[in-house]
Amino acid sequence: MNFIFILAQQVAAAPTPDDSWLIAGFALFGVALVFFALEFVVPSGGLIATLCVLVVAAGIFCFFMHSPTWGLASLTVTLAGAPIAIAYGLKIWSNSPLARRVVLSQAIEDPQSASNQAISRVAIGTLGVAETTLRPIGWIRIAADRREALAEEGFIQAGQQVQVTGFDDATLRVRAVETA
Numbered sequence: 554m555n556f557i558f559i560l561a562q563q564v565a566a567a568p569t570p571d572d573s574w575l576i577a578g579f580a581l582f583g584v585a586l587v588f589f590a591l592e593f594v595v596p597s598g599g600l601i602a603t604l605c606v607l608v609v610a611a612g613i614f615c616f617f618m619h620s621p622t623w624g625l626a627s628l629t630v631t632l633a634g635a636p637i638a639i640a641y642g643l644k645i646w647s648n649s650p651l652a653r654r655v656v657l658s659q660a661i662e663d664p665q666s667a668s669n670q671a672i673s674r675v676a677i678g679t680l681g682v683a684e685t686t687l688r689p690i691g692w693i694r695i696a697a698d699r700r701e702a703l704a705e706e707g708f709i710q711a712g713q714q715v716q717v718t719g720f721d722d723a724t725l726r727v728r729a730v731e732t733a
Contacts, residue, residue, distance in 0.1 A: 574619035581612030593646040679717045702727045
């Protein structure tokens, strides 16, 4: 009987986990969420993101100081949730007014893209002449412009008259025209 009494006193006197570590861990995770949100709004060159990672690490440390169970749980949530949170944050950010101001809205035009735009201005039915044999791809001349073209069927010999029938990406689709 005396043994049970001593055991009960020891259990009652055992230190309970200090909840201040748990509170500190949750507070640090809250601060990390604020830093995470700020990273998408304030251009900092990654400084705020670095602070966010450090605050999360400090929060995980606090959870481990409270108990190993809380530490492992916070580590698991962080490792599983961080990629999801980053992807979701980028998705939301990319549609924001700030992203539209930061990211270039118009591509820098190169000479090839100018010729690609000119291709779209060629009307279906326009006549031209094959400069090279189209097997099935080759070069044709429409007025003064030299263009890449794709033969719809078989080969088209150089010098043969062709007619534009459509477009495949940036390439004209043509077919041979029988001359009488």
